[in-house]
Amino acid sequence: KILGAGPAGLTAAITLAKARKNVLVYEIGKRPKPNFNLAVHSFRNYGREYNAVKRLEKIVKLPPMKRIYKVFKFSPSLKMCEIVSKKPIFYTFLRGNDKRSLESSLLAQAKKIRS
Numbered sequence: 001k002i003l004g005a006g007p008a009g010l011t012a013a014i015t016l017a018k019a020r021k022n023v024l025v026y027e028i029g030k031r032p033k034p035n036f037n038l039a040v041h042s043f044r045n046y047g048r049e050y051n052a053v054k055r056l057e058k059i060v061k062l063p064p065m066k067r068i069y070k071v072f073k074f075s076p077s078l079k080m081c082e083i084v085s086k087k088p089i090f091y092t093f094l095r096g097n098d099k100r101s102l103e104s105s106l107l108a109q110a111k112k113i114r115s
Contacts, residue, residue: 010106038095064100071090
């Protein structure tokens with residue numbers, strides 16, 4: 001039993017279903033409903049020895065993501081610092097009520113496994 005059909009709950013449900021476990025996901029509404037209509041979020045991909053997105057893609061199919069290789073950071077004194085990397089620093093993706101969003105992608109995969 002999984003409480004909540006957000007990204008974590010659906011990913012857990014997909015993982016368990018692939019392992020041939022019986023899964024029941026409880027959600028307050030009829031489908032996952034984020035607290036926002038549409039937003040851009042990101043996965044941080046620095047400070048680790050592994051690529052977080054590639055690891056997650058071994059579990060679920062992710063929606064299209066944009067790779068970010070350059071960012072600007074500001075120190076407390078507002079000095080700007082440019083950071084450039086050969087590997088993606090962030091991956092951005094859509095969340096919310098859109099067919100291209102993370103929630104829609106995960107829900108479609110969960111329904112496919114169920115049927």
